[in-house]
Amino acid sequence: MSEAIVSLEEAREDAYSMPLEDLNPAQAELFEADAIWPYFERLRKEAPVHYCTTSEEFGPYWSLSKYEDIKAVDMNHEVFSSEGAITVDDPDADFELPMFIAMDPPKHDAQRKVVAPVVGPANLAALEPIIRKRVCDILDSLPIGETFNWVDKVSIELTTQMLATLFDFPWEDRAKLTRWSDVATANEESGLIESEEQRQQELLECLAYFTELWNERINKEPGNDLISMLAHGESTRNMDPMEYLGNLVLLIVGGNDTTRNSLSGGLLALNQFPDQMSKLREDPSIIPNMVSEIIRWQTPLAHMRRTALEDYVVNGQQIKQGDKVVMWYISGNRDEDKFENADDFMIDRPNARQHIAFGFGLHRCMGNRVAEMQLRIAWEEILNRFSKLELVGDPVRVRSSFVKGYLELPVVLA
Amino acid sequence: MAKITFITHDGEKHSVDADNGISVMNAAIDNLVPGIDADCGGECSCATCHVVVEDKWMAVVGPPGDREESMLDLNPEREANSRLSCQIPVTDDIDGIVVNVPEFQM
Numbered sequence: 023m024s025e026a027i028v029s030l031e032e033a034r035e036d037a038y039s040m041p042l043e044d045l046n047p048a049q050a051e052l053f054e055a056d057a058i059w060p061y062f063e064r065l066r067k068e069a070p071v072h073y074c075t076t077s078e079e080f081g082p083y084w085s086l087s088k089y090e091d092i093k094a095v096d097m098n099h100e101v102f103s104s105e106g107a108i109t110v111d112d113p114d115a116d117f118e119l120p121m122f123i124a125m126d127p128p129k130h131d132a133q134r135k136v137v138a139p140v141v142g143p144a145n146l147a148a149l150e151p152i153i154r155k156r157v158c159d160i161l162d163s164l165p166i167g168e169t170f171n172w173v174d175k176v177s178i179e180l181t182t183q184m185l186a187t188l189f190d191f192p193w194e195d196r197a198k199l200t201r202w203s204d205v206a207t208a209n210e211e212s213g214l215i216e217s218e219e220q221r222q223q224e225l226l227e228c229l230a231y232f233t234e235l236w237n238e239r240i241n242k243e244p245g246n247d248l249i250s251m252l253a254h255g256e257s258t259r260n261m262d263p264m265e266y267l268g269n270l271v272l273l274i275v276g277g278n279d280t281t282r283n284s285l286s287g288g289l290l291a292l293n294q295f296p297d298q299m300s301k302l303r304e305d306p307s308i309i310p311n312m313v314s315e316i317i318r319w320q321t322p323l324a325h326m327r328r329t330a331l332e333d334y335v336v337n338g339q340q341i342k343q344g345d346k347v348v349m350w351y352i353s354g355n356r357d358e359d360k361f362e363n364a365d366d367f368m369i370d371r372p373n374a375r376q377h378i379a380f381g382f383g384l385h386r387c388m389g390n391r392v393a394e395m396q397l398r399i400a401w402e403e404i405l406n407r408f409s410k411l412e413l414v415g416d417p418v419r420v421r422s423s424f425v426k427g428y429l430e431l432p433v434v435l436a
Numbered sequence: 437m438a439k440i441t442f443i444t445h446d447g448e449k450h451s452v453d454a455d456n457g458i459s460v461m462n463a464a465i466d467n468l469v470p471g472i473d474a475d476c477g478g479e480c481s482c483a484t485c486h487v488v489v490e491d492k493w494m495a496v497v498g499p500p501g502d503r504e505e506s507m508l509d510l511n512p513e514r515e516a517n518s519r520l521s522c523q524i525p526v527t528d529d530i531d532g533i534v535v536n537v538p539e540f541q542m
């Protein structure tokens with residue numbers, strides 16, 4: 023990496039020398055530099071429910087860093103609302119598609135119920151052979167013995183193709199899915215778009231495109247893909263168009279970065295913990311548990327945010343009505359009171375499934391089984407093909423305190 | 437103390453003895469009954485301990501509570517006798533109970 027903003031040692035020094043009340047974990051640079059860990063370590067020890075008043079970017083917010091506190095707040099949707107905003111950053115409110123991830127009951131429940139069957143395990147089983155075939159094709163096309171970027175050639179490509187498969191999306195246009203997903207969450211600082219108008223323009227194109235697909239599928243025999251299921255499903259076929267589109271975008275966004283960065287995270291973890299790679303080769307039946315451990319260790323969404331609807335005490339701290347409350351999943355998943363040697367990647371960790379990366383409660387990730395299936399197939403087929411997966415340079419990480427992921431992982435295969 | 441029989445989706449029966457005070461979910465996990473994930477560890481917030489209670493035992497265990505109902509309600513595969521097994525305490529009253537474990541937890 024070029025000049026790192028902080029090394030881990032500097033970060034440790036900094037985290038422990040500053041006054042506790044100045045601590046501000048919602049800093050994209052710290053995530054980009056992989057230097058966030060000591061800040062959360064100190065918070066977990068000294069201020070598990072911490073109020074930050076020093077963020078110019080986001081204003082005052084509470085940080086929850088312990089597993090049990092996060093879970094308790096996540097479960098308590100009566101007090102801690104998802105309505106309108108689910109990250110520490112407040113959205114620009116003028117062009118928001120209705121998505122149930124940012125709604126409270128009863129609206130949330132009604133909408134989620136409509137879409138949930140399409141990612142139900144029975145439907146997924148039907149899609150598994152197609153997904154496996156596509157995974158194999160991608161892996162078979164990778165260069166052997168030369169350096170390439172795993173993020174582009176494997177993580178992004180696999181995730182895009184799997185999304186395209188789930189939607190039976192026109193194959194030649196599949197790059198659009200990745201683009202729309204990136205655009206949906208982009209802002210002007212991200213460099214992806216020039217202006218808010220451009221973002222809205224592109225999303226409207228997305229809406230038009232999906233409407234066409236809907237119209238085409240509704241006139242055909244019911245198929246296995248998500249759009250066809252929505253178009254023919256008894257409870258979904260009369261869905262309001264905006265609702266349909268909001269929900270599709272949620273599926274695209276929800277299923278994209280998260281799975282992508284888990285695919286990258288797994289490769290990094292197995293390189294940082296080579297003994298685990300040997301263990302995996304000896305016993306590939308550990309793969310399903312390893313998938314949970316990869317998701318715990320990576321935690322592709324570092325946090326979710328709630329807004330307090332009333333005054334409420336969490337672990338001794340008085341939270342006030344209207345306060346922003348950030349649940350740092352990334353920290354909860356490294357909580358030693360829940361996970362022994364929590365920073366270590368252990369593919370046979372007995373309680374890996376209990377990770378908090380999917381959230382808990384009413385908003386618990388709806389695509390969790392899709393994500394697990396994708397990762398399981400990918401690792402089964404990777405192991406079948408390559409005797410070596412060697413990371414040959416430093417990872418380049420995403421500059422964000424929400425999406426915890428990678429831009430570059432230089433790799434050589436054998 | 438109660439004897440609990442879990443029937444997995446392939447028809448296989450797993451009978452276990454459980455002490456009062458734990459939950460039916462705990463009884464399954466402690467005895468390695470397949471098909472129950474229990475990701476949240478028994479706090480009614482993941483719905484991956486879903487079971488379908490045999491008809492005649494429904495009156496004994498009763499309907500789900502409010503929080504449990506809202507979690508179950510999100511599962512497209514729920515049935516009339518669905519319960520989250522972490523919310524069924526083991527007591528002498530349920531001795532002999534039979535529950536079905538679905539093929540998939542969501």
Ligand code: HEM
Pocket residue numbers: 104108122123124134141272273274276277278280281284317321322323326379380381382384385386387388389390392393
């Ligand atoms: C490793 C991969 C994934 C991770 C770590 C992840 C993480 C999360 C988290 C933390 C939430 C909770 C939001 C909250 O509590 O406010 C969530 C919700 C959601 N996720 Fe995922 N996700 C993943 C993959 C997917 C996939 C593949 C899909 C779609 C196919 C998906 C669709 C959704 C949807 C629709 C919601 C909203 C649920 C609701 O509000 O009721 N996710 N996800």
Ligand code: FES
Pocket residue numbers: 461473474475476477478479480481482483484485520521522523
């Ligand atoms: S174990 Fe999570 S709801 Fe029962």
